[in-house]
Amino acid sequence: MAFQQAPVILSHASIVGPKEGEGPLGDVFDKVLEDMYYEESTWEKAEQKIFLETMKLALAKAQLTTDDMDYLLAGDLTNQIITANFTARSLAIPFIGLYGACSTMYESLALGSMLIDGGYAKYVLVGASSHFATAERQFRFPTEQGVQRAMSAQRTVTGAGAIVLGAQGEGPRITHATIGKVIDFGQGDASDMGSAMAPAAADTFLRHLQDRKISPDFYSIIATGDLGKYGRQLVVKLCEQQEVFLTQSYTDCGILIFDESQDTHAGGSGCGCSAVVTCGHLLREMEQGRLTRILGIGTGALLSPCSSQQGETIPGIAHAVAIEASGGGR
Amino acid sequence: MAFQQAPVILSHASIVGPKEGEGPLGDVFDKVLEDMYYEESTWEKAEQKIFLETMKLALAKAQLTTDDMDYLLAGDLTNQIITANFTARSLAIPFIGLYGACSTMYESLALGSMLIDGGYAKYVLVGASSHFATAERQFRFPTEQGVQRAMSAQRTVTGAGAIVLGAQGEGPRITHATIGKVIDFGQGDASDMGSAMAPAAADTFLRHLQDRKISPDFYSIIATGDLGKYGRQLVVKLCEQQEVFLTQSYTDCGILIFDESQDTHAGGSGCGCSAVVTCGHLLREMEQGRLTRILGIGTGALLSPCSSQQGETIPGIAHAVAIEASGGGR
Numbered sequence: 001m002a003f004q005q006a007p008v009i010l011s012h013a014s015i016v017g018p019k020e021g022e023g024p025l026g027d028v029f030d031k032v033l034e035d036m037y038y039e040e041s042t043w044e045k046a047e048q049k050i051f052l053e054t055m056k057l058a059l060a061k062a063q064l065t066t067d068d069m070d071y072l073l074a075g076d077l078t079n080q081i082i083t084a085n086f087t088a089r090s091l092a093i094p095f096i097g098l099y100g101a102c103s104t105m106y107e108s109l110a111l112g113s114m115l116i117d118g119g120y121a122k123y124v125l126v127g128a129s130s131h132f133a134t135a136e137r138q139f140r141f142p143t144e145q146g147v148q149r150a151m152s153a154q155r156t157v158t159g160a161g162a163i164v165l166g167a168q169g170e171g172p173r174i175t176h177a178t179i180g181k182v183i184d185f186g187q188g189d190a191s192d193m194g195s196a197m198a199p200a201a202a203d204t205f206l207r208h209l210q211d212r213k214i215s216p217d218f219y220s221i222i223a224t225g226d227l228g229k230y231g232r233q234l235v236v237k238l239c240e241q242q243e244v245f246l247t248q249s250y251t252d253c254g255i256l257i258f259d260e261s262q263d264t265h266a267g268g269s270g271c272g273c274s275a276v277v278t279c280g281h282l283l284r285e286m287e288q289g290r291l292t293r294i295l296g297i298g299t300g301a302l303l304s305p306c307s308s309q310q311g312e313t314i315p316g317i318a319h320a321v322a323i324e325a326s327g328g329g330r
Numbered sequence: 331m332a333f334q335q336a337p338v339i340l341s342h343a344s345i346v347g348p349k350e351g352e353g354p355l356g357d358v359f360d361k362v363l364e365d366m367y368y369e370e371s372t373w374e375k376a377e378q379k380i381f382l383e384t385m386k387l388a389l390a391k392a393q394l395t396t397d398d399m400d401y402l403l404a405g406d407l408t409n410q411i412i413t414a415n416f417t418a419r420s421l422a423i424p425f426i427g428l429y430g431a432c433s434t435m436y437e438s439l440a441l442g443s444m445l446i447d448g449g450y451a452k453y454v455l456v457g458a459s460s461h462f463a464t465a466e467r468q469f470r471f472p473t474e475q476g477v478q479r480a481m482s483a484q485r486t487v488t489g490a491g492a493i494v495l496g497a498q499g500e501g502p503r504i505t506h507a508t509i510g511k512v513i514d515f516g517q518g519d520a521s522d523m524g525s526a527m528a529p530a531a532a533d534t535f536l537r538h539l540q541d542r543k544i545s546p547d548f549y550s551i552i553a554t555g556d557l558g559k560y561g562r563q564l565v566v567k568l569c570e571q572q573e574v575f576l577t578q579s580y581t582d583c584g585i586l587i588f589d590e591s592q593d594t595h596a597g598g599s600g601c602g603c604s605a606v607v608t609c610g611h612l613l614r615e616m617e618q619g620r621l622t623r624i625l626g627i628g629t630g631a632l633l634s635p636c637s638s639q640q641g642e643t644i645p646g647i648a649h650a651v652a653i654e655a656s657g658g659g660r
Contacts, residue, residue, distance in 0.1 A: 078634065089512040098429065
């Protein structure tokens with residue numbers, strides 16, 4: 001999709017958990033929580049509070065209210081996306097619920113841009129959320145059990161990101177989006193989801209380059225969502241096979257958010273990973289003139305505990321969104 | 331949203347389970363399964379097979395292939411929408427995963443229409459699915475336990491519906507869509523989801539009438555998704571309070587699909603309910619000249635077992651889509 005109106009990112013907000021606050025990007029987020037409960041009685045309620053506050057913060061930064069918003073597009077990892085649903089209940093904006101696993105931030109950005117560029121909306125609020133503890137006990141093991149995690153496993157980011165998109169105004173612009181296909185190379189190890197998602201990321205990325213007739217160096221930075229270090233390596237390899245050579249300008253939000261010393265193994269993951277790194281880090285870097293063209297590629301592993309128990313492999317998906325600084329140029 | 335291009339419904343398909351085949355609409359569906367497993371080893375795999383075959387059938391009826399489709403929009407009720415994800419894996423069409431609980435068919439129709447009307451796609455495949463047994467064990471009790479169900483409870487429809495939307499061609503046209511807000515009147519009884527969703531249905535319906543400046547008799551039929559008999563009564567009452575009077579032209583897909591003699595209590599529910607009644611019944615009635623203007627209102631209960639266990643009430647959502655026969659008139 002090439003957006004002729006190029007929707008504007010009017011504001012962005014991010015709130016993260018304590019572990020993310022201790023990471024290399026710790027000082028770029030709007031708020032770092034002191035604990036995982038955030039004064040709530042359950043992790044699920046904490047996640048809903050984080051998401052709602054992030055949404056409200058994005059609105060406040062844009063000096064807009066819920067009444068100004070034509071649509072809310074959001075999703076998360078909890079069963080039946082209750083985090084997004086209950087956040088939408090509080091905001092009372094016409095709501096489009098999404099599920100793209102950890103690709104949801106980019107799915108919401110792509111669809112939100114279409115709503116504006118297509119003339120259906122003036123303002124759209126988009127976002128995604130995840131929480132380490134709600135994800136851990138839902139997808140893996142009871143948190144209290146303290147199961148040792150594989151070195152290829154990633155840590156679900158506690159955090160939410162939200163963006164206000166507008167038809168007009170000042171800010172970075174969304175110029176293109178590429179919606180991904182579901183790709184499955186037959187990887188079935190739920191402790192290595194980066195490798196499971198990498199083929200989808202490579203497929204979407206290569207299609208995006210082909211559609212736009214550009215090479216990777218068109219972008220100042222290319223950031224996949226949450227492939228972690230093994231997934232990133234695999235993307236580089238898959239692209240090499242197609243004679244597309246990625247350099248250090250290709251990074252991954254799951255690698256950026258944690259430091260190896262934090263015992264987070266292959267990196268960060270979860271809907272919140274690409275959401276907070278995009279809102280807290282990438283867009284700030286662009287606003288400060290250090291990046292002029294970003295290609296963000298949200299990546300999602302489309303499994304459930306049930307599908308894994310029934311012997312299924314892990315299909316992946318990836319959605320790419322191109323963002324340009326208002327001034328243009330590289 | 332008013333669609334200037336009015337996307338065309340090029341084809342529609344529906345496959346249902348045995349119980350739905352025995353109901354009053356039994357002979358309008360493309361296929362009625364003999365059993366709930368459909369030759370698969372699990373109910374989840376059966377649901378995926380049903381959804382995939384329904385999608386393929388819709389494509390075949392439109393004399394189009396997966397390569398012709400620009401986007402696939404789909405969702406279902408299973409955790410992490412694995413039914414839709416695995417169906418998307420088989421189809422290999424760029425995929426936008428949705429979660430709107432039982433409103434998903436109408437969420438996909440609204441967004442799919444926007445993709446075409448906005449000029450982003452020539453053909454879009456949309457659909458939704460549910461399965462009695464996958465839903466029962468996920469949301470309620472182990473199926474084998476045979477728990478007695480409340481008289482206010484509804485039965486999840488086993489079935490899937492799929493529609494091919496096109497920018498041009500012959501067929502009913504989608505003229506308008508109204509995206510719903512999440513509404514919660516504080517109902518917390520998961521055995522009476524029709525009543526929990528009714529306020530959202532009434533809200534979306536009233537906003538739709540207001541936006542279009544029309545009265546209910548503009549439509550030959552108004553059909554909510556899966557409110558069942560108690561939910562329908564509540565919608566009539568809530569509309570009355572706003573001095574909007576609904577007549578017999580207002581029905582509910584959950585009421586239409588089963589007969590009271592089938593021991594299905596308040597009626598049918600699930601993503602599949604509005605999907606198969608719309609594809610199998612409403613659109614056929616339109617094509618045979620008996621309906622000229624349909625307002626379908628997909629309704630969803632945005633709970634999860636986890637949110638209910640944590641003491642939450644049940645928020646509802648409803649998305650409305652207006653469909654007109656190609657000839658026009660009432």
